[in-house]
Amino acid sequence: ETGVTQTPRHLVMGMTNKKSLKCEQHLGHNAMYWYKQSAKKPLELMFVYSLEERVENNSVPSRFSPECPNSSHLFLHLHTLQPEDSALYLCASSQGREGYYHGYTFGSGTRLTVV
Amino acid sequence: DAKTTQPPSMDCAEGRAANLPCNHSTISGNEYVYWYRQIHSQGPQYIIHGLKNNETNEMASLIITEDRKSSTLILPHATLRDTAVYYCIVRVTYSGGGADGLTFGKGTHLIIQP
Numbered sequence: 001e002t003g004v005t006q007t008p009r010h011l012v013m014g015m016t017n018k019k020s021l022k023c024e025q026h027l028g029h030n031a032m033y034w035y036k037q038s039a040k041k042p043l044e045l046m047f048v049y050s051l052e053e054r055v056e057n058n059s060v061p062s063r064f065s066p067e068c069p070n071s072s073h074l075f076l077h078l079h080t081l082q083p084e085d086s087a088l089y090l091c092a093s094s095q096g097r098e099g100y101y102h103g104y105t106f107g108s109g110t111r112l113t114v115v
Numbered sequence: 116d117a118k119t120t121q122p123p124s125m126d127c128a129e130g131r132a133a134n135l136p137c138n139h140s141t142i143s144g145n146e147y148v149y150w151y152r153q154i155h156s157q158g159p160q161y162i163i164h165g166l167k168n169n170e171t172n173e174m175a176s177l178i179i180t181e182d183r184k185s186s187t188l189i190l191p192h193a194t195l196r197d198t199a200v201y202y203c204i205v206r207v208t209y210s211g212g213g214a215d216g217l218t219f220g221k222g223t224h225l226i227i228q229p
Contacts, residue, residue, distance in 0.1 A: 002158065033216050043159070045216035056216065090158050092217075103149075104217055106158025 003027045006091050006107035013081065014115055021076040021110045023091030029105070032074040034066060035090040037109075043090065049074060081114045088112075119203045124224040133190040135223050137203030140184040145207050148179060150188045151217075152199040159202065159219070162188065198227045 004025045013019050023032065034046040048056035049068040063085075065077040074091055091107045120138040127133040139148065149164040163170055163177045165186075170177040176189040190197055202222040 002160075004158070035216075042221050043217075043219040045218065048216050088156065092158070103161035103164070104151075104159075106160070108157050111156070 002105050002107060004091055004093055004105050004107035006089075006110050008110060009108065010111045010113075012113045012115060013078070015081060015083070017081075018077070018079040020078065021089055021091075021112075023074040023076075023107055025072055025091075025093040025105070027093060027095075027105060029093035029095045030071055031094045032068060032071075033092040033094075033104075034074065034076050035092065035106075037088040037090060038084075039087075047076075078112075081112075083114050086112055086114045119205055119220060121201075121203050121220065121223045123221065124226065126226050126228055127190075127193050129195060129227050129229050130192055133193040133197065133225060133227070135188040135190075135201050135203075135225060136185065137188070138185045139203070139205045142183050142205050146205050147207065148177065148183075148186045149204045149206065149217075150175070150177065151202045151204065151219075152197075153202070153222070154196075154199040162201075193225075193227045195227050195229060198225060200224050 007022045031050045033048050035043045036046050037043045045058055046060045047066045052068045052071055063080050067075040088109045088111055090109045092104045094104045118141060147164050147166050150162040151159040152162055153159045162174050163172055165177045165179055167179055167183055179186045200222040202219050204217055
């Protein structure tokens with residue numbers, strides 16, 4: 001257990017479904033991230049939240065909608081996904097403060113399959 | 116962030132030292148070298164980081180050349196559980212914005228042979 005918990009671990013959804021991925025951290029970090037990892041490709045940064053405000057959105061399609069209600073929780077809402085969106089979705093957190101480095105802590109990911 | 120170059124794969128015998136190289140010839144003075152690893156179907160795990168001095172912790176040692184253009188991660192006594200993809204990342208420690216995602220390359224797939 002890393003301190004960053006993602007649920008569910010596995011998710012199968014149809015292209016017309018709506019589902020949400022959840023991430024929770026109790027490390028006292030103030031920044032949270034969503035990454036996507038497709039088969040045989042490097043991790044791709046999707047969204048960055050700092051102090052509950054979105055600070056980065058790397059040209060992610062609108063069918064992915066993040067939400068950060070507080071500094072401990074991060075959601076990724078999914079709707080009308082495509083089969084090519086099947087991937088491992090990873091959440092991470094960090095403490096963004098000068099002179100204070102504990103690294104990035106990742107969750108174990110949600111394995112998403114779109115059918 | 117400076118670009119890094121790593122071999123796509125390496126083999127190492129169990130119990131031996133695994134030495135993973137990384138080239139970062141365009142590294143700038145305020146950029147650190149970080150190593151993470153990702154065991155199959157899990158999230159990446161922080162291993163170690165350094166600026167210019169060699170570093171050691173309970174997981175590994177990091178050797179950075181004097182010109183800082185390359186580095187080597189050393190796992191002193193590799194076990195089967197060390198089989199993973201190892202990522203070398205170069206970046207500043209604090210970007211000033213409070214949050215800045217890591218950029219991952221393809222890394223080195225280290226396979227520990229029994």
